[in-house]
Amino acid sequence: xxxxxxxxxxxxxxxxxxxxxxxxxxxxxxxxxxxxxxxxxxxxxxxxxxxxxxxxxxxxxxxxxxxxxxxxxxxxxxxxxxxxxxxxxxxxxxxxxxxxxxxxxxxxxxxxxxxxxxxxxxxxxxxxxxxxxxxxxxxxxxxxxxxxxxxxxxxxxxxxxxxxxxxxxxxxxxxxxxxxxxxxxxxxxxxxxxxxxxxxxxxxxxxxxxxxxxxxxxxxxxxxxxxxxxxxxxxxxxxxxxxxxxxxxxxxxxxxxxxxxxxxxxxxxxxxxxxxxxxxxxxxxxxxxxxxxxxxxxxxxxxxxxxxxxxxxxxxxxxxxxxxxxxxxxxxxxxxxxxxxxxxxxxxxxxxxxxxxxxxxxxxxxxxxxxxxxxxxxxxxxxxxxxxxxxxxxxxxxxxxxxxxxxxxxxxxxxxxxxxxxxx
Numbered sequence: 280x281x282x283x284x285x286x287x288x289x290x291x292x293x294x295x296x297x298x299x300x301x302x303x304x305x306x307x308x309x310x311x312x313x314x315x316x317x318x319x320x321x322x323x324x325x326x327x328x329x330x331x332x333x334x335x336x337x338x339x340x341x342x343x344x345x346x347x348x349x350x351x352x353x354x355x356x357x358x359x360x361x362x363x364x365x366x367x368x369x370x371x372x373x374x375x376x377x378x379x380x381x382x383x384x385x386x387x388x389x390x391x392x393x394x395x396x397x398x399x400x401x402x403x404x405x406x407x408x409x410x411x412x413x414x415x416x417x418x419x420x421x422x423x424x425x426x427x428x429x430x431x432x433x434x435x436x437x438x439x440x441x442x443x444x445x446x447x448x449x450x451x452x453x454x455x456x457x458x459x460x461x462x463x464x465x466x467x468x469x470x471x472x473x474x475x476x477x478x479x480x481x482x483x484x485x486x487x488x489x490x491x492x493x494x495x496x497x498x499x500x501x502x503x504x505x506x507x508x509x510x511x512x513x514x515x516x517x518x519x520x521x522x523x524x525x526x527x528x529x530x531x532x533x534x535x536x537x538x539x540x541x542x543x544x545x546x547x548x549x550x551x552x553x554x555x556x557x558x559x560x561x562x563x564x565x566x567x568x569x570x571x572x573x574x575x576x577x578x579x580x581x582x583x584x585x586x587x588x589x590x591x592x593x594x595x596x597x598x599x600x601x602x603x604x605x606x607x608x609x610x611x612x613x614x615x616x617x618x619x620x621x622x623x624x625x626x627x628x629x630x631x632x633x634x635x636x637x638x639x640x641x642x643x644x645x646x647x648x649x650x651x652x653x654x655x656x657x658x659x660x661x662x663x664x665x666x667x668x669x670x671x672x673x674x675x676x677x678x679x680x681x682x683x684x685x686x687x688x689x690x691x692x693x694x695x696x697x698x699x700x701x702x703x
Contacts, residue, residue: 315340320696321349324605324675327689328352333679334547334688335362339583340697341590343674346581352677355545356556360647362584367530367543368676369566371465371473371577371657377522377531377589378499378575379433379637381506381514383605384521385430390509393433393608396426400508403481409438410484414449420484427489432505433636434499434613436483440494441573443624443684447460454483464495464548464559464680465577465659467533467570473504473514476572492621495616496576502637515573525600528585529629533573534566543580544678546659551682559659559680577657583674590665590672593653610653610667612640626683647673647694656681662690665674671701 317340319609327333330352335352355358385391394685398405407423413550423438431437441462442452455462458479461470470476481499486494507514515533518549525529535543546560560566566580591597601609612633614622619629631643647664648654648671660677686694 281515286686290574294584300565310703314362314489315345315347315700316340317349317697317700320693320700321351323692324349324435325351328491328494331356333677333689334358334673334675335366335544337362337364337366337368338614338676338693338697339582339587339674340671340701341587342701343670346587350402353484354543356547356558357560358545359539363542365530365542366676367535367539367580367582368562368661368678369465369544369546369657369659370579370581370586370663370676372496372655373581373586373657373661373663374577375499375581375655376573376638376657377518377579377654378486378502378506379609380589380592380601381518381522381575382429382433382502383601383609383636385506385509387602387605391414391429393428393430396431397429397432397505397684398426399402400505401477404501404572405475406478407438407489408484410451410486413442413486415486420603423485429505430613431489432502434491434634435495435613435620436490436618437498437501438489438491439480440486440488440496441496441624443495444484446516451483451486458483460578461500461572461574465574466512466565467572467574467578468565470570470572470574471505472571473573476500478642487621493624494622494625499576499637500574502571503573506575513573514575515569516523522589522600523585525598526585526588528581528588531579531581531585533578534569535562540567546678546680549682550618550678556614556679582681583676586674587672589673593665594670594672595669609636609638610651610665611635612642646691646698648698656690662686663691666701669701669703671697673697 292362335357338349348364350362352362362366410436412417427437503514510517543562545554548559549556614634631645633640633642638655640647649668652666656662658681660679662675664673
């Protein structure tokens, strides 16, 4: 038996391995037998490793009390260290739902209200100006019709976000890049500290009126700064104290300390034109030290078991970190039809999806989950879904970056096979 096949049988817990308790996770009760047949999932995902399309992966599927994990490949191309259940990955934009949950903790605490104007804590965002058009010069603006609220940040309707056009197409893109606001592929070593970040962001006009439409990404970076100022402590300290420690998320952080780097992965990017894969970040690279700016939009590293704990929180199965009403709000589509109609960054996306707080919500036909499913993906190669209707959590962690906003084939195969395996 090969090492990879042995890892599969041990991790995914098929047949007698799960019944004997060999593959049960370290936390929580689990049933003794397998009701999810994930052979097809393994065969599909293993093919990507065998063909060299991804160096390795960890996949987790949890339904009720049953958890199965499949791990295969290496932490680096050509390396000798196998990917295991406890391997640490850069989860990139899977950080966003975590940041939104942290915000809702402050709402539960009574320190924030969803319709509060954020300028109380972020004076840099007071008296905003708005570009007359996307292509306008930075001084060609009109006054904002209203203030930016906490809800705007959570729903990504603050009026600012990533512009999905070739770099430098518009003046606002060039200004954002010059300010080094980190509104692209996660690069923690290149972003300035929170107060300076807010100063630079506040010097730019908004792209759209607050509340007018959805724009990706920036809202969660602003939320990280807001949380720190409201809580009176650093964003990373608040997350650790109020989320990670209570949930047992022992490996989730904004950097990987030396004693954990033997479980960390190398990150890779792919040239969309040629398909050539190259190293983006080594094990001792940008995530080896605490960043100046802990990005609420894309800065975390984590493991499948840590994100399972977060998923179980959202299903009401773990801890008392968030109120039931806050969880429901987090996972409910919060966008109006008008906001969706005005948002054309991901063509076709809002035909079957909405946006909750910090993550997408399935509203129509979608392989990644039933209507009401909540979650998001990480552009460096990860995906996370919580399906309340079926009580299912699915997590896929790889170290190969996406090449476009369209999910890569490995994600689509993962979603399709796990959904088939977890039908009632």
